[in-house]
Amino acid sequence: MSEQPLIVPNPIDLFDSSSESTIPTLSSRPIGIFDSGIGGLTVANALVKQLPNENIIYFGDTAHMPYGDKSSAAIQAYSVKIAHMLLQQHCKLILIACNSASAAAYELVKEYVNTQAIVMNVIDPVIGYLRNHYSKKNIGLIGTKQTVNSNVYKKKIDELNLNITLTSHPTNLLASAIEEFGNNHVIDSLLEEYLSHPSLQQIDALILACTHYPIIKEKIIHHFDRKIDIIDPSDIVAMTVQKKLEGDQLLNLKGQGNKHFYISDYTESFASGTKRFFTEEITLKHYPLWE
Numbered sequence: 096m097s098e099q100p101l102i103v104p105n106p107i108d109l110f111d112s113s114s115e116s117t118i119p120t121l122s123s124r125p126i127g128i129f130d131s132g133i134g135g136l137t138v139a140n141a142l143v144k145q146l147p148n149e150n151i152i153y154f155g156d157t158a159h160m161p162y163g164d165k166s167s168a169a170i171q172a173y174s175v176k177i178a179h180m181l182l183q184q185h186c187k188l189i190l191i192a193c194n195s196a197s198a199a200a201y202e203l204v205k206e207y208v209n210t211q212a213i214v215m216n217v218i219d220p221v222i223g224y225l226r227n228h229y230s231k232k233n234i235g236l237i238g239t240k241q242t243v244n245s246n247v248y249k250k251k252i253d254e255l256n257l258n259i260t261l262t263s264h265p266t267n268l269l270a271s272a273i274e275e276f277g278n279n280h281v282i283d284s285l286l287e288e289y290l291s292h293p294s295l296q297q298i299d300a301l302i303l304a305c306t307h308y309p310i311i312k313e314k315i316i317h318h319f320d321r322k323i324d325i326i327d328p329s330d331i332v333a334m335t336v337q338k339k340l341e342g343d344q345l346l347n348l349k350g351q352g353n354k355h356f357y358i359s360d361y362t363e364s365f366a367s368g369t370k371r372f373f374t375e376e377i378t379l380k381h382y383p384l385w386e
């Protein structure tokens with residue numbers, strides 16, 4: 096273990112003012128972000144740019160990556176345990192920066208966390224964006240098997256009568272390949288195979304419904320020859336988080352935020368490899384959540 100985790104006593108009720116004396120003020124509490132691996136760093140990066148004052152705790156569950164191939168029950172169990180850990184760190188908001196976990200575990204995590212923190216996912220902000228910008232359009236979606244099979248985007252689009260035709264295509268190996276190779280040329284043939292699928296040929300825009308995919312966004316833009324919009328959720332999610340914190344008067348308005356990045360399975364080469372993809376200077380540390 097490279098660093099002692101910041102364990103503090105029992106989770107607290109975010110809206111219970113009687114516990115205020117022993118814990119940081121509401122607005123200075125961290126935002127907790129989690130994903131199966133490094134993919135959620137695309138969202139964390141956008142959030143740090145948008146909200147530089149915020150304290151951030153990131154958890155990448157690399158021990159269980161990829162989530163996309165796991166059962167909903169397994170993803171739910173991982174997500175609730177991670178949410179518990181983030182509550183122990185007094186997070187004011189928990190952001191599920193993973194489409195697979197947002198699809199499988201958002202409702203359960205929300206129920207578990209209850210009023211102790213705000214819980215957000217990466218799907219609803221994109222649905223809001225589609226409503227404002229893509230009515231009557233043909234939209235494609237790529238994501239993990241879990242995200243695509245859950246049909247969660249289509250259900251939400253239909254519930255809101257958005258009048259959007261959605262075609263989803265699973266790109267099962269992509270997240271693991273990105274985790275292994277980053278934006279390397281090895282990804283090219285995989286992308287070519289997935290993106291040439293007939294179902295993705297008549298679309299106006301493509302949703303990157305896995306938080307790993309913005310890492311290879313330029314390759315995807317290039318594949319479609321800049322003819323369609325590529326919907327990268329990172330900034331959309333960051334703006335939605337900002338609005339939510341603003342609305343609840345929970346924005347941290349003072350100082351430069353602290354950032355802590357943890358992964359559940361650590362190797363030096365993985366940590367140094369990650370540095371190649373992210374502009375923000377980060378140090379990944381081992382957090383032995385499953386040991």
Ligand code: DGL
Pocket residue numbers: 130131132134135160161162163164192193194195196239242270271304305306307
């Ligand atoms: N980045 C995640 C997502 O958004 C998960 C990828 C995976 O672990 O399979 O779906």
